[in-house]
Amino acid sequence: MTDSIVATDITHGFENGAILEDVSLGVEPGEILAVVGPSGTGKTTLFRLLAMFDRPDSGVIEFDGDDVWSMSDARRLEVRRRIGMGFQNRSLFSASVADNVAYGLRVRRSWKTRVASAVSGLLGPADYDEAVTAALETVGMADKASRDAGSLSAGEAQRVAIARALAPDPDVLLLDEPTSNLDPRNTAVIEAAMRAARDRGIAVALATHDMQQARRVSDRTAVLLDGTCIESGATDRVFESPTDDRVRQFVEGKLVY
Numbered sequence: 652m653t654d655s656i657v658a659t660d661i662t663h664g665f666e667n668g669a670i671l672e673d674v675s676l677g678v679e680p681g682e683i684l685a686v687v688g689p690s691g692t693g694k695t696t697l698f699r700l701l702a703m704f705d706r707p708d709s710g711v712i713e714f715d716g717d718d719v720w721s722m723s724d725a726r727r728l729e730v731r732r733r734i735g736m737g738f739q740n741r742s743l744f745s746a747s748v749a750d751n752v753a754y755g756l757r758v759r760r761s762w763k764t765r766v767a768s769a770v771s772g773l774l775g776p777a778d779y780d781e782a783v784t785a786a787l788e789t790v791g792m793a794d795k796a797s798r799d800a801g802s803l804s805a806g807e808a809q810r811v812a813i814a815r816a817l818a819p820d821p822d823v824l825l826l827d828e829p830t831s832n833l834d835p836r837n838t839a840v841i842e843a844a845m846r847a848a849r850d851r852g853i854a855v856a857l858a859t860h861d862m863q864q865a866r867r868v869s870d871r872t873a874v875l876l877d878g879t880c881i882e883s884g885a886t887d888r889v890f891e892s893p894t895d896d897r898v899r900q901f902v903e904g905k906l907v908y
């Protein structure tokens with residue numbers, strides 16, 4: 652298994668106590684993992700740990716088999732640059748759509764690109780343009796490359812944020828509620844971008860409170876309730892024959908959150 656993120660026995664909390672308790676899950680290249688659960692159950696907290704923004708109180712986060720909190724700061728930064736992130740409140744900055752996407756490229760050039768550029772010299776502007784256009788095409792925004800990001804609708808801005816995460820060709824893509832409050836059309840575009848990333852071999856993890864979205868896009872689903880992973884497995888199996896009674900009730904719509 653390569654280029655995957657695996658969390659094992661993660662416990663984490665704040666001054667008010669533990670939010671996550673003994674959570675174990677992983678995402679592999681070429682799959683979409685959905686982490687579903689009600690608001691406040693700890694999805695963002697978990698994704699911040701996977702993104703290495705925070706260090707867990709206990710448990711291990713491994714990237715490619717290496718414990719990320721046992722590595723040097725320089726190596727951890729290198730690993731972090733291989734992870735693309737689309738977090739809920741990450742706003743675009745006031746510049747063109749293309750500049751926003753290129754910014755992601757400059758800050759987080761992919762491992763492969765950096766290895767290549769070490770031997771072939773620095774990337775030229777044409778390479779940036781190509782990567783920016785390809786990323787914008789994935790989310791159907793290539794025709795708005797020169798628009799000011801401030802003039803975009805919420806759905807368009809969210810699509811550009813995903814293009815920014817995709818442009819450096821990351822090994823892992825972490826998306827926290829990427830379609831919350833978006834209309835069906837923008838939601839469908841973003842779900843298609845997730846599938847395209849998966850088909851390119853990227854390990855995609857999606858946090859969502861929308862069970863139906865998990866069912867539509869993910870290969871595997873982990874259900875988080877009150878900070879504990881109560882069920883995980885192949886999405887079809889989790890939805891068709893859940894082992895946990897609460898998951899069954901969620902699936903049948905008898906328990907809502």
Ligand SMILES: Nc1ncnc2c1ncn2[C@@H]1O[C@H](COP(=O)(O)OP(=O)(O)OP(=O)(O)O)[C@@H](O)[C@H]1O
Nearest residue numbers: 665666670688689690691692693694695696697860
């Ligand atoms: N920095 C923090 N300090 C204190 N408590 C926090 C902090 N971050 C999160 N929490 C608390 O942890 C709990 C889980 O929050 P988290 O954002 O991880 O949930 P979530 O499942 O992502 O919810 P949502 O879908 O609403 O974003 C909440 O009760 C929240 O108030």
